[in-house]
Amino acid sequence: MSEEQQQTRVPGRYGLDEIAANRLEAWPNPNPERDYVVHLEIPEFTCLCPRSGFPDFATIVIDYVPDRSVVELKSLKLYINGYRDRQISHEAATNTILNDLVTLLGPRWMRVAGDFNVRGNIKTIIFAEYVAPNYSGPRPEYRRHMTGSSL
Amino acid sequence: MSEEQQQTRVPGRYGLDEIAANRLEAWPNPNPERDYVVHLEIPEFTCLCPRSGFPDFATIVIDYVPDRSVVELKSLKLYINGYRDRQISHEAATNTILNDLVTLLGPRWMRVAGDFNVRGNIKTIIFAEYVAPNYSGPRPEYRRHMTGSSL
Amino acid sequence: MSEEQQQTRVPGRYGLDEIAANRLEAWPNPNPERDYVVHLEIPEFTCLCPRSGFPDFATIVIDYVPDRSVVELKSLKLYINGYRDRQISHEAATNTILNDLVTLLGPRWMRVAGDFNVRGNIKTIIFAEYVAPNYSGPRPEYRRHMTGSSL
Amino acid sequence: MSEEQQQTRVPGRYGLDEIAANRLEAWPNPNPERDYVVHLEIPEFTCLCPRSGFPDFATIVIDYVPDRSVVELKSLKLYINGYRDRQISHEAATNTILNDLVTLLGPRWMRVAGDFNVRGNIKTIIFAEYVAPNYSGPRPEYRRHMTGSSL
Amino acid sequence: MSEEQQQTRVPGRYGLDEIAANRLEAWPNPNPERDYVVHLEIPEFTCLCPRSGFPDFATIVIDYVPDRSVVELKSLKLYINGYRDRQISHEAATNTILNDLVTLLGPRWMRVAGDFNVRGNIKTIIFAEYVAPNYSGPRPEYRRHMTGSSL
Amino acid sequence: MSEEQQQTRVPGRYGLDEIAANRLEAWPNPNPERDYVVHLEIPEFTCLCPRSGFPDFATIVIDYVPDRSVVELKSLKLYINGYRDRQISHEAATNTILNDLVTLLGPRWMRVAGDFNVRGNIKTIIFAEYVAPNYSGPRPEYRRHMTGSSL
Amino acid sequence: MSEEQQQTRVPGRYGLDEIAANRLEAWPNPNPERDYVVHLEIPEFTCLCPRSGFPDFATIVIDYVPDRSVVELKSLKLYINGYRDRQISHEAATNTILNDLVTLLGPRWMRVAGDFNVRGNIKTIIFAEYVAPNYSGPRPEYRRHMTGSSL
Amino acid sequence: MSEEQQQTRVPGRYGLDEIAANRLEAWPNPNPERDYVVHLEIPEFTCLCPRSGFPDFATIVIDYVPDRSVVELKSLKLYINGYRDRQISHEAATNTILNDLVTLLGPRWMRVAGDFNVRGNIKTIIFAEYVAPNYSGPRPEYRRHMTGSSL
Amino acid sequence: MSEEQQQTRVPGRYGLDEIAANRLEAWPNPNPERDYVVHLEIPEFTCLCPRSGFPDFATIVIDYVPDRSVVELKSLKLYINGYRDRQISHEAATNTILNDLVTLLGPRWMRVAGDFNVRGNIKTIIFAEYVAPNYSGPRPEYRRHMTGSSL
Amino acid sequence: MSEEQQQTRVPGRYGLDEIAANRLEAWPNPNPERDYVVHLEIPEFTCLCPRSGFPDFATIVIDYVPDRSVVELKSLKLYINGYRDRQISHEAATNTILNDLVTLLGPRWMRVAGDFNVRGNIKTIIFAEYVAPNYSGPRPEYRRHMTGSSL
Numbered sequence A, B, C, D, E, F, G, H, I, J: 001m002s003e004e005q006q007q008t009r010v011p012g013r014y015g016l017d018e019i020a021a022n023r024l025e026a027w028p029n030p031n032p033e034r035d036y037v038v039h040l041e042i043p044e045f046t047c048l049c050p051r052s053g054f055p056d057f058a059t060i061v062i063d064y065v066p067d068r069s070v071v072e073l074k075s076l077k078l079y080i081n082g083y084r085d086r087q088i089s090h091e092a093a094t095n096t097i098l099n100d101l102v103t104l105l106g107p108r109w110m111r112v113a114g115d116f117n118v119r120g121n122i123k124t125i126i127f128a129e130y131v132a133p134n135y136s137g138p139r140p141e142y143r144r145h146m147t148g149s150s151l
């Protein structure tokens, strides 16, 4: 959120406005000389089912090795809030988040997990992964990141 | 959902339509001769903050002793879905759900807990309770209903 | 199961036959001079939804203070198996189990909890309780009995 | 479920009818350019023991890397419901589910786990896996997926 | 175990001999001027089913307020080991342990819980309690003591 | 935070400024006709030991029944942040928070728990409680509120 | 258990007789064309200490990839019951179970874990493994299978 | 520890010296006008068995309502360390700690729990309680405080 | 802390003084002939956000294989306390701690994880790793170290 | 403990004497033809800090593949008890236990973990490992074995 935006906050509206105006932001990586891992969890993802329009809920889990940029967290939160009124499938949502972040950050490696709440008695988690050519540094083991389920 | 509504489902829209058209329904209590307790948990409540418009998330936990009616579960789920676009405080949402269910069902006793996700590093749970005059039957102990917290 | 029944077992069928032929059995209480509590959990209750015919799953939890009789466990298991093809609501199933056991055993006190799996994102537990006139002995606190949920 | 099927629902019967009429459905994979993993859990599998006819219960856990198709979740749920009256062993049920899904989807990689409830004081889990020729993409570590057990 | 017994230990036999020769022992209560609570758990109770001869397993949990005596722990352990070859029901075992300890110790208050392993898919816990006339001191709340179960 | 304050935010400083300028705020209770309970947890309390100056850490847990006012959450968070540079004992911090909130809100009932991290291998929790004259409504049971401890 | 054995059951004795008469049985593998894993847990192993005669308790955990045979579960349970009166060390019991099952089934791969209860304040788990020549299929990671321990 | 003691610390010895020289200290209660509860847990109690000399381990849990004094925590820790070389029974240790703290602090109410590690396969917890004449303020429910056990 | 520092402690100040005067200390490795792993967790890291000045909280987890030196724990704790008034990002804090410890100790291998509390509904963990040239000894698997989160 | 030692037990002293007289004992490996793993946990290790003399507490976890010998468990427990009055660092204690057991048993592979309780708010675990030349059999994954910690 820019300084300008902040000064024109309309009470009862500024959250909605910030989400609508938001663009994912990249910040400079303070330690580009090292391959290190950033792990992020965002438990309040919600969107609408493309088939029925009923709400879906998920936790989005992101692991990445930054190159020149790291993602700015408030813009990421608002980006995730922006799915609230979109109709999108589990598979497409997870892959879209990965595509958008890879485009923004150009990471050395990134994995996105979409850990969706049970629907029709079926639990779904989607894992999508990107690796830059020639990258061979750290990469956390392939495991489950489960929030709010009994797994 | 009536048979009629079901026959006119618009693909990609019928969930939204069902939520908009929904009315809380009461069904007859099959065992009104006994004071017994119904415990319900609905983990995917979401509304908008009345101050900022940012989304809030909660689990709604309901305990009640029915008199002549029990609540129909699908209509309850759609009723809860209906808060998705409302701007309402934690205290008001919890009390409103209690008021609406007491009006519909006329229970002997009812308690609603709104277990809200952390905001600004503060965890909030609201407990609101109704008791019919002269009721003295079972009433579960006053305890925490926590979803997704470490308590 | 009598000796006779056992000798005529049809391979691949005798389980189905035992369930159909079963009657709840009472055995004499070895210690009727004392008010003591029996706690039972039966995690594989399944029946059919009276509205849709889809299967429902629950754990049945029974606490009671026996008077002259205790319930025989194998007949109880088969009795519970007998709900597999019945269409019955959460409230009615829990109250019926309580009624059948009270009729059979004449306990001093009994509580049945039907801890049903989530449906339509709503978790339901039903608690129904019987107390004989003038009984004032031990009675476990009114709390949740949860199997396979994160509560 | 087609629109047509939906219009002829018989109250108290349509769930049974849907299960009987169901066929597993494949949907197009929205991101076939990427090797990504879909993780599914279906906690309410029940079938009948081929030896005795008594009911068995399990959680079915599926991990796969889709190629051109993903499985449609409601048809999968109904397919799993369809085992309710079949007499089949733990090993055969797990392998059959894998075979049916491989035939339907032609995945790059798939693993099915049948996590069965305790019988005769023995806990059983069956793991069966398929890999397409030349596939070398992501493959979650070989671990336990346990729902409702104390493991 | 007396010094004498200890000197004649037969390798590979003395455990069996100690269990056979054991008698429950009482020791003097070091603080009889105060009503205080002793809580004991013995997780390796095993006996034989009176109906079939198959082994049963339980955890025995004992709470008591001593009067002039406390139970000696090694003799209690051997006493519990002594049920290994007895055929006895869940109800009778729990009540017998309570009766034997009340006779030995004359406590102000005592409760015994027999937390039995699942049999035929049913979990059983038996609670039996004794209170001396006129006793009105501390008495832990009536709750579950669960070992190795998911409760 | 007033609109004015918000417009003059100094980058890298405004958090510090907000904490320094903060005053606890009361908002009107939307449902004063009902006795209901608000439960709050604030896990990041830190202050300095009055004896040594070393940092202490705690979770503050607040339960209250509002009368005419509820506490505004952002001002509460900033109030708690304001202890960061104060030297104060466990007992005094917990009682001071209770006194300040009782003065501000005039609640019907309030309890504050200070759940402090281990120091010198000792774990400390302080519970302090206020009740208005003649109040007899709901009051959650006296239990532990533990965050980040193994209790 | 054959039909014949079943017809001559002596009440109060037939469990003991079945255990004594039992022989481990192999059944045909329904899917020998695939390398798949069977995971079994048997929580009620008990034997006698070879040194003292005191009872020992363990959970036996078995993982294997069948070749032409799978183990029949009731005969396995009775085989495990057969250790009740044997004096055998932790190391020898675990290796003997592995040897007996390898001889019976000729598996492609098998691992047995004996997870013994604490003795003398020491917790012991024994892991023993067999692999057929040239086998290179699935093999679950080397991890702990813990029942009733805090690991 | 006095300033003087601190200045003469002998490297490799001062801990032993502090424990030997320690005396339990009382500090003034900062809020004597209110009945509030202090909860303390000390997980590293160890002493020697009076019968055999073998080490015993426990967690000591203390709840009290202070009157004019609170206990100083470092002196309490050193007091507990002082049991390391004493031979004392479970019952006597718990009661002695209660007696010493009641003598020092003159509290309105106090309860001490000695949660001892398993010995001879038996788990023991001792609860001892003191109440000043005429005290009727808060008193936490009588429950288990378990550290490091699976209960 | 040197002997000298210790003798001049100012009551109410010496903790603050020790933190200000502290320098990370290395001690000789008692077993340099072996590649072994030291695992450290420091749960009370707090600093200030470089953007807003609001406090941040984290657990710092360190794994390393020492060469000639190990880190002295009290100096490490004071070093971590020294971040309390610094404005620093999650990424920079984690990398700076790694850089400072690598400079001090010259380890064979080291990994630092900064497990930060949720901010703006996003959970962040940063993993940074150093490996000396030619090192090929033990290196714990790359996994999550979570303190106080529900992960 | 030899027969002779056992016959001269002094009441109130024999535990202390056994610890003083103890020597670690090796027993023959019953299955030297196989590479199998023994896992041991000993939760009640305590020693004295070499710097201050204050007590330290740890759980010692041992994994090894025996060659010709296995360790006798009672002598191991007494060996661990023998550290109670020694002043030794975390690193040295863990390495010394490994060295003593490698000397005694000549194992094919062994790892010792010293899981120490928190001191000065820092949690420490030390992992030390030995491998015989040319050994390439099973070796459990490098993970944490935590007892009584929240990890």
Ligand SMILES: [Ca+2]
Pocket: A058, A059, A115, A116, A117, A118, A147, A148, A149
């Ligand atoms: Ca979820």
Ligand SMILES: [Ca+2]
Pocket: A145, A146, A147, A148, A149, A150, A151
């Ligand atoms: Ca989870």
Ligand SMILES: [Ca+2]
Pocket: B059, B115, B116, B117, B118, B147, B148, B149
């Ligand atoms: Ca929550």
Ligand SMILES: [Ca+2]
Pocket: B146, B147, B148, B149, B150, B151, C150, C151
């Ligand atoms: Ca919870």
Ligand SMILES: [Ca+2]
Pocket: C059, C115, C116, C117, C118, C146, C147, C148, C149
């Ligand atoms: Ca459930």
Ligand SMILES: [Ca+2]
Pocket: D059, D115, D116, D117, D147, D148, D149
């Ligand atoms: Ca299961």
Ligand SMILES: [Ca+2]
Pocket: E059, E115, E116, E117, E118, E147, E148, E149
């Ligand atoms: Ca059990």
Ligand SMILES: [Ca+2]
Pocket: E145, E146, E147, E148, E149, E150, E151, H150, H151
């Ligand atoms: Ca339990």
Ligand SMILES: [Ca+2]
Pocket: F059, F115, F116, F117, F118, F146, F147, F148, F149
């Ligand atoms: Ca805490």
Ligand SMILES: [Ca+2]
Pocket: G115, G116, G117, G118, G147, G148, G149
């Ligand atoms: Ca165990």
Ligand SMILES: [Ca+2]
Pocket: D150, D151, G145, G146, G147, G148, G149
């Ligand atoms: Ca386990």
Ligand SMILES: [Ca+2]
Pocket: H115, H116, H117, H118, H147, H148, H149
């Ligand atoms: Ca313990």
Ligand SMILES: [Ca+2]
Pocket: F150, F151, H145, H146, H147, H148, H149
């Ligand atoms: Ca505990």
Ligand SMILES: [Ca+2]
Pocket: I115, I116, I117, I118, I147, I148, I149
């Ligand atoms: Ca955290």
Ligand SMILES: [Ca+2]
Pocket: I145, I146, I147, I148, I149, J150, J151
């Ligand atoms: Ca953790």
Ligand SMILES: [Ca+2]
Pocket: J059, J115, J116, J117, J118, J146, J147, J148, J149
């Ligand atoms: Ca520990």
